[in-house]
Amino acid sequence: MTKAQVVAQLLPSTYAPKETGASFAPTNIALCKYWGKRNTELNLPATSSLSIALPGKGAFTKVMLSTQAEDTVTLNGLSIATNTSFYRRLTQFIELFRKKVMWRLHIEIQMTIPVAAGLASSACGFAALTMALNDLFQWQLPLRDLSILARLGSGSAARSLWSGFVEWHQGEREDGMDCYAEPLSMQWPSLCVGILTISQKEKFLSSREAMLRTVKTSDLYRCWPDKVQRDLTQLKRAIHEGDFTTFGMTAESNALAMHATMLSSWPPICYALPETLAAMQQLWELRQQGIEVYFTQDAGPNLKFLFLEESKPLINKQFSNLDIIYPFKQRVG
Amino acid sequence: MTKAQVVAQLLPSTYAPKETGASFAPTNIALCKYWGKRNTELNLPATSSLSIALPGKGAFTKVMLSTQAEDTVTLNGLSIATNTSFYRRLTQFIELFRKKVMWRLHIEIQMTIPVAAGLASSACGFAALTMALNDLFQWQLPLRDLSILARLGSGSAARSLWSGFVEWHQGEREDGMDCYAEPLSMQWPSLCVGILTISQKEKFLSSREAMLRTVKTSDLYRCWPDKVQRDLTQLKRAIHEGDFTTFGMTAESNALAMHATMLSSWPPICYALPETLAAMQQLWELRQQGIEVYFTQDAGPNLKFLFLEESKPLINKQFSNLDIIYPFKQRVG
Numbered sequence: 001m002t003k004a005q006v007v008a009q010l011l012p013s014t015y016a017p018k019e020t021g022a023s024f025a026p027t028n029i030a031l032c033k034y035w036g037k038r039n040t041e042l043n044l045p046a047t048s049s050l051s052i053a054l055p056g057k058g059a060f061t062k063v064m065l066s067t068q069a070e071d072t073v074t075l076n077g078l079s080i081a082t083n084t085s086f087y088r089r090l091t092q093f094i095e096l097f098r099k100k101v102m103w104r105l106h107i108e109i110q111m112t113i114p115v116a117a118g119l120a121s122s123a124c125g126f127a128a129l130t131m132a133l134n135d136l137f138q139w140q141l142p143l144r145d146l147s148i149l150a151r152l153g154s155g156s157a158a159r160s161l162w163s164g165f166v167e168w169h170q171g172e173r174e175d176g177m178d179c180y181a182e183p184l185s186m187q188w189p190s191l192c193v194g195i196l197t198i199s200q201k202e203k204f205l206s207s208r209e210a211m212l213r214t215v216k217t218s219d220l221y222r223c224w225p226d227k228v229q230r231d232l233t234q235l236k237r238a239i240h241e242g243d244f245t246t247f248g249m250t251a252e253s254n255a256l257a258m259h260a261t262m263l264s265s266w267p268p269i270c271y272a273l274p275e276t277l278a279a280m281q282q283l284w285e286l287r288q289q290g291i292e293v294y295f296t297q298d299a300g301p302n303l304k305f306l307f308l309e310e311s312k313p314l315i316n317k318q319f320s321n322l323d324i325i326y327p328f329k330q331r332v333g
Numbered sequence: 334m335t336k337a338q339v340v341a342q343l344l345p346s347t348y349a350p351k352e353t354g355a356s357f358a359p360t361n362i363a364l365c366k367y368w369g370k371r372n373t374e375l376n377l378p379a380t381s382s383l384s385i386a387l388p389g390k391g392a393f394t395k396v397m398l399s400t401q402a403e404d405t406v407t408l409n410g411l412s413i414a415t416n417t418s419f420y421r422r423l424t425q426f427i428e429l430f431r432k433k434v435m436w437r438l439h440i441e442i443q444m445t446i447p448v449a450a451g452l453a454s455s456a457c458g459f460a461a462l463t464m465a466l467n468d469l470f471q472w473q474l475p476l477r478d479l480s481i482l483a484r485l486g487s488g489s490a491a492r493s494l495w496s497g498f499v500e501w502h503q504g505e506r507e508d509g510m511d512c513y514a515e516p517l518s519m520q521w522p523s524l525c526v527g528i529l530t531i532s533q534k535e536k537f538l539s540s541r542e543a544m545l546r547t548v549k550t551s552d553l554y555r556c557w558p559d560k561v562q563r564d565l566t567q568l569k570r571a572i573h574e575g576d577f578t579t580f581g582m583t584a585e586s587n588a589l590a591m592h593a594t595m596l597s598s599w600p601p602i603c604y605a606l607p608e609t610l611a612a613m614q615q616l617w618e619l620r621q622q623g624i625e626v627y628f629t630q631d632a633g634p635n636l637k638f639l640f641l642e643e644s645k646p647l648i649n650k651q652f653s654n655l656d657i658i659y660p661f662k663q664r665v666g
């Protein structure tokens with residue numbers, strides 16, 4: 001099964017383009033991580049996962065039919081050269097939708113987060129692009145189908161089409177038609193996410209590469225899918241019951257276990273910098289003092305803290321440069 | 334099965350004490366780690382393990398019958414108070430051998446390594462004490478039996494009775510009579526171990542506690558025994574064939590996987606300090622430049638580098654405060 005075959009199953013036979021298509025997609029932070037694929041071509045994950053969207057952080061994407069000989073892309077106002085991997089990844093995705101008609105696109109992306117620093121820039125990037133294409137060509141596809149299409153660009157993009165908590169189902173089908181995300185209905189207004197930026201440098205190894213290496217070489221990875229299964233159930237229950245202790249604990253433990261599978265890969269993968277570890281230890285000390293704060297970490301050195309509004313003053317005192325987001329109180333775009 | 338029952342199986346019915354018993358035991362660095370017990374009372378490990386002894390680093394222990402009302406202990410010339418955990422652990426061990434006769438001991442320990450900083454001070458401590466008791470009471474037990482007795486004090490003490498490479502067999506019996514260590518005959522004269530001391534502070538959590546917590550709470554630990562099985566086979570083959578790349582890689586990967594099981598425990602256990610991580614990353618950079626150096630790490634923040642004599646000048650240039658030991662060239666005691 002190829003990506004093109006998946007696209008052919010979902011798209012209408014003819015498109016009815018408007019002048020401009022546009023969309024915003026928020027970045028998402030996984031609380032139960034996606035790590036490892038069961039199908040690398042279609043980005044089908046080895047496990048389900050669960051995320052929270054960060055309102056205001058993400059990608060605004062505008063697409064227009066163009067009269068140029070090739071697609072043109074700007075990122076935050078700057079033109080992207082055609083020989084960059086960023087350009088190639090984007091246009092390979094566009095290619096899936098081009099069919100026989102040889103239209104070209106002009107794509108304008110405004111990102112409100114650093115690119116490729118473990119803040120899921122490719123997730124919101126591909127989600128926004130997919131939704132903008134749906135708008136431009138008036139496909140009128142449901143979000144569930146757009147989630148499947150966005151996944152073909154980047155796995156975790158499947159989760160970036162909604163605000164709030166989102167669950168991405170691993171599915172069982174070989175064509176991935178049951179591998180889509182959907183939002184949970186639960187809200188948690190007092191929940192805060194604090195982003196601790198330790199480095200904005202591009203990561204030394206893409207998540208894609210890191211995932212492949214882990215699945216291939218880590219002797220501990222075999223235990224990961226069961227861990228995810230347990231954590232996912234526990235997280236959903238904690239969200240349902242508003243049990244913040246279980247919620248935070250499970251998210252932190254899940255992130256640490258993901259990084260543990262990377263550490264036990266060969267060559268070892270360690271996204272933490274010394275400063276990351278120092279911040280973790282500072283957070284653990286705060287917790288020992290009775291302040292309920294947990295963290296999660298993705299494929300990069302930055303940390304995302306999880307806490308409730310009531311703890312904000314104390315946490316802010318220790319970590320003054322924390323970028324604090326209310327996932328359920330702020331506007332999405 | 335209790336410790337006392339094990340001792341009763343091995344010791345002669347009467348002792349013939351000399352005036353003084355003395356022994357030296359080297360500390361040992363596990364290349365394939367011991368992490369997790371199948372029996373906590375008898376310190377029977379979940380897996381076999383493999384270590385290398387560090388000549389010159391260890392415990393010199395002298396024991397004498399005493400006329401005092403209780404056992405007396407000195408460490409590096411200083412008297413150890415009876416209300417310390419160090420004293421209690423030692424005398425609880427002595428108690429096993431006391432039988433009906435109420436003799437008391439004076440014990441003098443000279444340690445050439447820092448205590449409880451992940452340099453296996455309890456391993457060489459209990460090994461030296463066991464051998465000194467064997468000398469004092471003229472039990473004339475073979476080293477294999479003394480290895481079983483030393484294990485009752487501290488698991489990894491079973492491996493500290495020899496120089497060079499030592500394998501500790503996990504055994505299957507409930508009484509642990511097949512759970513002893515023995516030396517490998519292979520020598521590797523150009524092998525160097527470099528100790529990078531990052532902190533000499535006592536560790537925040539004993540290995541004993543950390544092990545228990547890992548076995549109880551880490552979802553990845555279930556994969557650990559198979560990993561050890563593979564690593565052990567690979568290490569022995571690499572030692573046999575003088576294949577340093579496989580040797581170093583396997584030792585480093587094994588250590589990282591052990592720490593990975595700790596990271597995925599709850600509460601998370603992380604013995605690395607930010608400086609530990611910085612040193613690892615510096616070492617990985619050296620390796621990327623083609624210099625063959627690997628590390629191992631125990632339940633503490635310090636690292637032990639593994640390299641061959643030929644790389645010593647280059648490595649010393651990067652890590653000037655490395656304490657370099659030749660396990661097969663130096664005298665043991």
